[in-house]
Amino acid sequence: MALFYASTFIALGVHLPFLPVWLAAKGLAPQAIGVVLALPMVLRLFVIPLATRAADRHDALRMVVMLATLVALFGFGTLGFMTSTAAIAAIYPLAATAFMLLFVLSDVYALRGLAPHRRAYGPVRLWGSAAFIVANLAAGYLLDFIAARDLIWLIVGAVALCLVTAWTLPPLGARPAGTPSETPPARLLLRDPSFIAVAAAASLIQGSHALYYGFSTIAWQADGYGGGTIGVLWALGVLAEIVLFALSVRLPAAFTPTVLILIGAAGALLRWSVMTFNPPGALLVMLQCLHGLSFGATHLGTLGFIARAAPAGLAATAQGYLAVANGVAIAAGTGLSGLLYGRFGTAAYGAMALIAAAGLAAGFVAHRLQKGESR
Numbered sequence: 137m138a139l140f141y142a143s144t145f146i147a148l149g150v151h152l153p154f155l156p157v158w159l160a161a162k163g164l165a166p167q168a169i170g171v172v173l174a175l176p177m178v179l180r181l182f183v184i185p186l187a188t189r190a191a192d193r194h195d196a197l198r199m200v201v202m203l204a205t206l207v208a209l210f211g212f213g214t215l216g217f218m219t220s221t222a223a224i225a226a227i228y229p230l231a232a233t234a235f236m237l238l239f240v241l242s243d244v245y246a247l248r249g250l251a252p253h254r255r256a257y258g259p260v261r262l263w264g265s266a267a268f269i270v271a272n273l274a275a276g277y278l279l280d281f282i283a284a285r286d287l288i289w290l291i292v293g294a295v296a297l298c299l300v301t302a303w304t305l306p307p308l309g310a311r312p313a314g315t316p317s318e319t320p321p322a323r324l325l326l327r328d329p330s331f332i333a334v335a336a337a338a339s340l341i342q343g344s345h346a347l348y349y350g351f352s353t354i355a356w357q358a359d360g361y362g363g364g365t366i367g368v369l370w371a372l373g374v375l376a377e378i379v380l381f382a383l384s385v386r387l388p389a390a391f392t393p394t395v396l397i398l399i400g401a402a403g404a405l406l407r408w409s410v411m412t413f414n415p416p417g418a419l420l421v422m423l424q425c426l427h428g429l430s431f432g433a434t435h436l437g438t439l440g441f442i443a444r445a446a447p448a449g450l451a452a453t454a455q456g457y458l459a460v461a462n463g464v465a466i467a468a469g470t471g472l473s474g475l476l477y478g479r480f481g482t483a484a485y486g487a488m489a490l491i492a493a494a495g496l497a498a499g500f501v502a503h504r505l506q507k508g509e510s511r
Contacts, residue, residue, distance in 0.1 A: 137246050141264030143301040144238050147294035149271025151235070153353045153370050154279065154287050160354065161284035164221055170474015172225050173350050176232035177467030181460050183233050184240055188456025192449060197245045198305055204241070205302045207234035209295045216288045235295065238302075240459045244452045247443055249308050257439065258384030265378045269371040276367020324447055325454055331445065333502035334397065335461040338438040340495030341401050343465025344408060344488040345431065347473040355482055359414075369424055376428030377435075384436055393444065394503035396437030401496035403429025408489035414482040430492070465491070 159169045191200045211231025218224050246257055275290060282290075325331050356366050391399075407426040415423065438458060446454040469491060476484035 137242075137249060137305070138260050138263040140242060140298075140301045140305055141246075141261060142267035143294070143297045144242065145264035145268040146271040147235070147291060147298055148239075149268040149370075150275045150287070150290045150294055152349055153272065153366070154275055155291070156350055156354055157279070157284050157357075158287045159224070161287075162219070162221075162224065164224075166351070166354075166478040167474050168221060170350065170471050170477075172221075172228055173474075174467045174470040175225060176229035176236070177463045177470060179229045179233045180236060180463040184237060184459045184463070185453075185456045187237055188240060188244075188452040188459075191241060191244075191452045195308075197241055197248070197452060198307055201238060201241050201245065201305065202299075202302045204234045204237040205295070205299045207231075208238070209292070209299055211235075212288065212292045212295055216292060236459070238298065240455050241452060243439055244455050245305070245308065247439065248451065249306075256385040258381035258436065262378045262381040265374045265381060268374045269378075272370040272374070273364075273367045276363045276365070276370070279363030279366070325450060325457055328445070330502060330505045331441075331454070331457075333498055333505055334394070334438065334441050335458050337397050337401065337495050337498035337502050338434055338458060339461035339465040340491055340498060341397070341404050341430065341434045342462050343469040344404050344491040344495065346466050346469030347408075347477060347484055347488050348411075349466075350470050350473050351477045355414075355477070361417075369420065372421060372424040373427030373431075376425040377432035380428045380432040380436065392506065393437040393440035394499065394506045396433045396440065398496065398499045398503060400429050400431070400434030400437060401492055401499045403433065404492035405489055405496060408485045408492055411485040412483055412489065 156169055156173065159172060164172065187200055187204070191197045208231055211227060211234060215224065215227045215231055218227055243257075243261075246260060250257060250260060271294070275287070278290070279287070353366055353370075356369065361369070403426045407423050407430050410419070410423055442451060442454050442458070469488070472487060473484060476487055
């Protein structure tokens with residue numbers, strides 16, 4: 137499982153910060169980049185719920201993971217030969233949707249597979265974050281030596297590695313004792329106020345990262361930072377997340393899932409508020425460390441909520457619905473980011489701070505609902 141996480145995050149470590157650079161090298165304007173990056177987030181709204189529901193119905197997590205990896209590899213390989221904006225906009229959503237499905241299902245697979253071995257999620261998941269750092273640094277330095285138009289082939293190679301490790305994943309075996317023989321109806325989740333509140337909070341907090349994911353590398357290049365420095369900046373954020381994952385098994389019981397989500401929202405609000413003013417390098421280093429909260433704490437809180445609250449046999453479906461909520465927030469945030477960054481530059485982070493504030497408000501609702509249910 138650690139090897140699979142490592143391979144997927146190597147691919148993500150190249151894809152996330154440097155695909156926008158590849159798109160820019162292909163001649164796409166910031167507005168067009170925002171649209172292209174948002175398209176797969178819209179497609180996920182339809183594909184991911186179907187895939188996760190199928191994985192639950194047929195108890196086929198491993199099979200769906202392998203199929204998604206094959207589709208992602210074919211899609212990114214095809215994308216490398218595309219030259220027109222229309223062709224890129226048609227192929228990229230398919231490749232990116234299949235690729236992101238790996239992250240949705242791998243967490244469900246890990247939570248279920250690690251439980252019988254009494255292994256915690258965080259210390260295993262951190263190997264993905266560690267691999268992301270290695271990929272960031274390597275791709276950052278390579279950016280100074282490789283033409284930006286060739287960055288796509290780094291992604292293709294990394295996804296090929298994902299395929300190898302996906303085939304080595306062991307079968308999960310039968311579902312835990314006590315799980316209903318028939319999959320419960322998905323509407324149970326949609327009727328749960330706590331689940332709705334958590335989905336809203338998590339998606340808004342994660343959606344507030346849209347400008348960072350889509351345009352931070354381009355903005356830092358415009359400010360004169362080299363590829364190696366940009367790789368280090370991205371790596372610092374993930375290093376903070378690794379520390380949190382490593383320490384997650386030692387967190388006091390008071391750090392419930394909804395408390396972690398609130399901490400994540402507060403970290404995001406502070407981070408984007410300061411980023412609005414295009415801070416100098418020294419302050420930027422400290423702000424990158426807040427990624428451990430804005431992403432890491434939110435992610436741990438969300439998965440912790442699913443592990444505790446999702447009905448038996450609906451874990452993948454719950455994760456799929458959360459992915460849909462994230463997709464809506466990030467798609468809207470990415471499209472908005474393209475428009476705002478093209479006009480206002482880094483001042484557009486102010487909009488991300490407002491989105492994080494909305495996530496904080498939803499987090500308070502989720503926390504109060506959970507406290508009420510525990511009484």
